[in-house]
Amino acid sequence: MCQEFKSPLSKRARAMLEDFQASLEQGISKIGVLNDEEIHQAELERVFGRNWNFLAHESEIPNKNDYVLRSIGDDTFIVNRGSDGEIRVLLDVCPHRGASICRAAKGSSSHFQCPYHGWTFKNNGDLVGTPSFKDAYSGLDRKEWGLTQAPRVEIFHGFVFATLDENCPDLKESLAGMGWYLDMIFSLQDEGMEVLGEPQRFIIKANWKIAAENFSGDDYHLMTLHKSTYDIGVMQIPLRENMKGYHIQAGNGHGISFSIDLESKDPLFFYYPEEIVKTFNLENLSEKQLELARGSRVCVGNIFPNISFLMLPLSPDPKNVPPTPLFTWRVWQPKGKDEIEVWNWFMMYKNTSEEFKRASYRAAMASFGIAGTFELDDAIPWETITRNAKGTFAKKNMKLNLQMGMEGMGTAKQVMEWPFPGIAYYPRYEEGNQRHLYRHYLKEMLSEE
Amino acid sequence: MKVPFDLYQEGIEFFLQEAELIDDGKFREWLELMTEDFTYRIPVRVTREKAAPTEFSDLASHMDETKNTMEMRVIRAYSEYNWAEDPVSRTRHFLTNFRATMDENAENVIQYKTNFLLYRGKFDLPTFQFLSGERHDTIRRVDGQWKISKRLILLDHATIPMNNLAIFI
Numbered sequence: 364m365c366q367e368f369k370s371p372l373s374k375r376a377r378a379m380l381e382d383f384q385a386s387l388e389q390g391i392s393k394i395g396v397l398n399d400e401e402i403h404q405a406e407l408e409r410v411f412g413r414n415w416n417f418l419a420h421e422s423e424i425p426n427k428n429d430y431v432l433r434s435i436g437d438d439t440f441i442v443n444r445g446s447d448g449e450i451r452v453l454l455d456v457c458p459h460r461g462a463s464i465c466r467a468a469k470g471s472s473s474h475f476q477c478p479y480h481g482w483t484f485k486n487n488g489d490l491v492g493t494p495s496f497k498d499a500y501s502g503l504d505r506k507e508w509g510l511t512q513a514p515r516v517e518i519f520h521g522f523v524f525a526t527l528d529e530n531c532p533d534l535k536e537s538l539a540g541m542g543w544y545l546d547m548i549f550s551l552q553d554e555g556m557e558v559l560g561e562p563q564r565f566i567i568k569a570n571w572k573i574a575a576e577n578f579s580g581d582d583y584h585l586m587t588l589h590k591s592t593y594d595i596g597v598m599q600i601p602l603r604e605n606m607k608g609y610h611i612q613a614g615n616g617h618g619i620s621f622s623i624d625l626e627s628k629d630p631l632f633f634y635y636p637e638e639i640v641k642t643f644n645l646e647n648l649s650e651k652q653l654e655l656a657r658g659s660r661v662c663v664g665n666i667f668p669n670i671s672f673l674m675l676p677l678s679p680d681p682k683n684v685p686p687t688p689l690f691t692w693r694v695w696q697p698k699g700k701d702e703i704e705v706w707n708w709f710m711m712y713k714n715t716s717e718e719f720k721r722a723s724y725r726a727a728m729a730s731f732g733i734a735g736t737f738e739l740d741d742a743i744p745w746e747t748i749t750r751n752a753k754g755t756f757a758k759k760n761m762k763l764n765l766q767m768g769m770e771g772m773g774t775a776k777q778v779m780e781w782p783f784p785g786i787a788y789y790p791r792y793e794e795g796n797q798r799h800l801y802r803h804y805l806k807e808m809l810s811e812e
Numbered sequence: 813m814k815v816p817f818d819l820y821q822e823g824i825e826f827f828l829q830e831a832e833l834i835d836d837g838k839f840r841e842w843l844e845l846m847t848e849d850f851t852y853r854i855p856v857r858v859t860r861e862k863a864a865p866t867e868f869s870d871l872a873s874h875m876d877e878t879k880n881t882m883e884m885r886v887i888r889a890y891s892e893y894n895w896a897e898d899p900v901s902r903t904r905h906f907l908t909n910f911r912a913t914m915d916e917n918a919e920n921v922i923q924y925k926t927n928f929l930l931y932r933g934k935f936d937l938p939t940f941q942f943l944s945g946e947r948h949d950t951i952r953r954v955d956g957q958w959k960i961s962k963r964l965i966l967l968d969h970a971t972i973p974m975n976n977l978a979i980f981i
């Protein structure tokens with residue numbers, strides 16, 4: 364980004380953020396940042412413009428020329444596989460006068476033609492057609508007028524990420540400790556994961572940070588907000604048992620939470636059935652990763668800023684169907700200060716039977732996503748928090764409690780010799796992951812580099 | 813085959829009564845209108861180029877239910893902790909453009925295509941939401957009673973303008 368164009372933080376926004384920063388280490392967060400136009404605008408540049416954003420999974424564009432249309436913040440990108448097989452991320456803005464060149468959310472095309480004056484681009488971004496070239500543009504160097512590419516693109520276990528900041532550290536480095544945990548999940552099978560169909564998309568009138576906070580490690584809300592899922596038998600790991608596990612501050616604002624039974628004699632592997640466990644190549648994992656995977660029942664996490672995921676066994680039909688492991692991966696795309704578009708993918712290990720994939724999809728859709736018996740309830744408090752954050756009085760005066768698990772608060776303790784990356788706490792009655800998220804968030808927002 | 817007028821009318825009457833049960837929140841009574849092999853699916857819709865054969869995903873769904881899973885949802889709806897729908901959404905079904913067909917060898921089965929508009933309002937908010945789409949329903953006469961055996965809901969939305977689907981269409 365051209366430095367001169369970077370908007371400075373207003374005095375007011377800076378004061379709000381500094382006020383938050385000053386109280387965070389006492390476990391106090393400020394509601395005001397959850398619904399504020401200036402903060403939102405600054406986030407688009409300072410958070411979404413600078414970090415790695417998830418756009419698509421390779422399996423969504425398996426063939427040459429396949430594309431999907433995706434977003435980073437408020438910019439739209441074509442993510443495609445070129446005629447040469449290479450994956451690219453192209454800004455969907457025609458360099459002639461700025462119209463969109465891609466009209467569908469998904470498709471297959473070797474070229475994109477702008478509807479306005481007909482400039483035509485190969486799917487590697489090259490400008491190859493300008494109508495009436497001689498009369499209109501004979502002096503034009505077409506090489507200079509191709510589509511704009513996202514400054515950097517990296518693929519991690521098939522997950523396509525892009526950053527709009529040339530100087531962002533490599534993805535692996537940005538993921539910090541989180542990379543180790545994701546490696547554990549995604550390399551269980553040589554083939555990795557694939558998407559099960561297109562993502563669900565829906566709108567929640569809430570600020571993205573509330574969702575990010577929740578998936579960072581808010582296990583505490585299961586007892587109340589998701590109580591109905593216990594009553595109907597969807598969730599079968601007993602509530603208190605499920606709180607046994609670890610919160611891990613995985614660096615750079617990333618947070619992950621495991622429900623775990625490291626004492627279990629039998630390997631748990633998220634309760635994948637034996638025929639699936641047989642397809643795992645455990646040699647891909649380090650000894651430590653294997654130890655963790657063996658004891659894992661549930662894992663939920665948020666990759667800073669707004670990518671969340673969850674793996675656990677749930678039953679779509681408790682009377683007739685046993686709990687089936689599922690994997691959901693989602694982006695909380697900020698559509699404004701008080702609105703997110705949820706992009707929700709369900710995924711599964713590629714080398715599993717169609718039957719198992721269908722079973723996993725059913726378990727996933729029944730519990731998570733727009734009609735999931737878990738997720739049905741989440742939007743209710745998320746939307747009221749967002750509305751409350753706009754209150755003139757609340758914005759200025761309201762402090763919120765993020766103290767669970769701090770010294771003298773509850774039973775959680777730091778695990779001193781944590782054998783895996785990050786800083787861990789046990790059990791999960793703890794909000795260190797959320798504080799870690801905000802600590803990093805505030806650092807990025809206040810940075811003037 | 814063209815559905816005889818009386819039968820056509822009977823089907824419409826059935827759907828109007830059924831919608832009333834949903835809008836009145838009488839979900840247990842609603843369950844009784846489903847055959848044992850009932851299915852209910854809302855496929856994900858994806859914006860595609862005009863030449864694409866369909867916009868509806870064959871893999872991805874928002875809901876894909878059986879009678880059992882609907883029962884579970886209804887039990888959840890009546891549970892003490894139905895935060896999503898307590899207070900309940902005010903829903904209103906508007907059903908129009910009923911188009912019916914039947915197979916001449918199966919006089920106890922009728923297929924309907926119906927347009928729907930579903931209003932949803934909640935709390936004291938002056939804002940509200942609509943879902944629009946087409947329903948492909950199959951009804952079957954079981955022991956003299958019409959029941960729904962299949963409901964496929966083709967939404968007019970690729971991005972659903974709602975925060976959840978804790979309601980029934």
Ligand code: FES
Pocket residue numbers: 457458459460461462477478479480481482
């Ligand atoms: S705006 Fe695209 S060709 Fe003119």
Ligand SMILES: [Fe+2]
Pocket residue numbers: 577584588589737738741
């Ligand atoms: Fe939740």
